[in-house]
Amino acid sequence: MKSATGLGYSLLGIINQGPQSGYDLCQIFETTPMGHYSSSPGAIYPALKRLEKDGLITGETERAETLRPRRIYRATPAGVSALISWVSKPVTRDDVVHGLEDLALRFAFMGGLVEDRLIHRFLTDLTTLIHSQVTELEAFASTMPDEPPTARLALESGIAQYKAVASWARRAAKEFETTSD
Amino acid sequence: MKSATGLGYSLLGIINQGPQSGYDLCQIFETTPMGHYSSSPGAIYPALKRLEKDGLITGETERAETLRPRRIYRATPAGVSALISWVSKPVTRDDVVHGLEDLALRFAFMGGLVEDRLIHRFLTDLTTLIHSQVTELEAFASTMPDEPPTARLALESGIAQYKAVASWARRAAKEFETTSD
DNA sequence: CCCCCCATGTAACATGTTACATGATTGA
DNA sequence: TCAATCATGTAACATGTTACATGGGGGG
Numbered sequence: 525m526k527s528a529t530g531l532g533y534s535l536l537g538i539i540n541q542g543p544q545s546g547y548d549l550c551q552i553f554e555t556t557p558m559g560h561y562s563s564s565p566g567a568i569y570p571a572l573k574r575l576e577k578d579g580l581i582t583g584e585t586e587r588a589e590t591l592r593p594r595r596i597y598r599a600t601p602a603g604v605s606a607l608i609s610w611v612s613k614p615v616t617r618d619d620v621v622h623g624l625e626d627l628a629l630r631f632a633f634m635g636g637l638v639e640d641r642l643i644h645r646f647l648t649d650l651t652t653l654i655h656s657q658v659t660e661l662e663a664f665a666s667t668m669p670d671e672p673p674t675a676r677l678a679l680e681s682g683i684a685q686y687k688a689v690a691s692w693a694r695r696a697a698k699e700f701e702t703t704s705d
Numbered sequence: 706m707k708s709a710t711g712l713g714y715s716l717l718g719i720i721n722q723g724p725q726s727g728y729d730l731c732q733i734f735e736t737t738p739m740g741h742y743s744s745s746p747g748a749i750y751p752a753l754k755r756l757e758k759d760g761l762i763t764g765e766t767e768r769a770e771t772l773r774p775r776r777i778y779r780a781t782p783a784g785v786s787a788l789i790s791w792v793s794k795p796v797t798r799d800d801v802v803h804g805l806e807d808l809a810l811r812f813a814f815m816g817g818l819v820e821d822r823l824i825h826r827f828l829t830d831l832t833t834l835i836h837s838q839v840t841e842l843e844a845f846a847s848t849m850p851d852e853p854p855t856a857r858l859a860l861e862s863g864i865a866q867y868k869a870v871a872s873w874a875r876r877a878a879k880e881f882e883t884t885s886d
Numbered sequence: 887c888c889c890c891c892c893a894t895g896t897a898a899c900a901t902g903t904t905a906c907a908t909g910a911t912t913g914a
Numbered sequence: 915t916c917a918a919t920c921a922t923g924t925a926a927c928a929t930g931t932t933a934c935a936t937g938g939g940g941g942g
Contacts, residue, residue, distance in 0.1 A: 562903090564904080632858075689862055
């Protein structure tokens, strides 16, 4: 059921968009904004092993007889299911408190996997939760001492980020509106 | 020299603002926005041991003869030095790529530790680096396929966050302007 | 009387980082 | 020929999470 960590799901999500070798995946983390979610070969290869052991991906060795074999991974039906339930998890307050990065990953991989209705729901739930988080943070900020000011300013930078994401989410939600909502 | 992780420096930073027990620190992580940097007793107590072993903090057992002793930690001069060099590290591109959270922490603990000149420098460097990061991310976004759209939208949410922080940093920098700059 | 809070930890576990190892192949 | 790139991994290490253990004290 659980079987995968954030990195695991990311790998699964990328592989789901097209077969990839371990090396390909390393390159993606090195050369694209996925590198924001820092990862290294020493984490990626073991994670692929785990995913394969759990039956979420299958590896097929290409060019086995040549001197430079590549192991190409594809998502299994079980892997696709796992991916769908990962991205479909309800957005919780904790998700928002601990950082929006995991949520951004889940959102990024939603495309093509779930209905627009669910994507829309994800964004509206996110907006609501961020608003209450911002309210809490602002309340806390008002209790902070004026000196030294950097602590409060740091908190304000966090608040600014939350607000930016909330406004992004409102904009993005429009792209996934369906007649029923 | 190195001796501390992000959590270690956070603890050191809090302790530096006033003596704290392990329990106090746990409470801070549970009940304030510091909880964003998720941490648990199982991480905090070992981290305190490490800091003490490295001479960055000293623990003094209060009420030793009573049945509920508390161990109160204070920052040593070596601890203060370590803290100062941590917050004074130059802001690098990697810091910005991997996430602004560590930078926010360093900024939060700068107050009272370093001159306004350095704080101002931190903010202007940050602004510059964020701008180039935003440029890179926008260039990448323009190479992404239109379908499915969630991946690109997720990237746009990241860009929006970077922009929010850049604009926060420009505003904040004004509070630390000195005559010399 | 029972439960929750104070206050400190420990143990098992999974995961990630850094650094290294291997060896062919491609381009300058 | 010499370096960089392809392509796979392993080993040591530190750190963090979860869950548990302890045991008195205060409030309902």
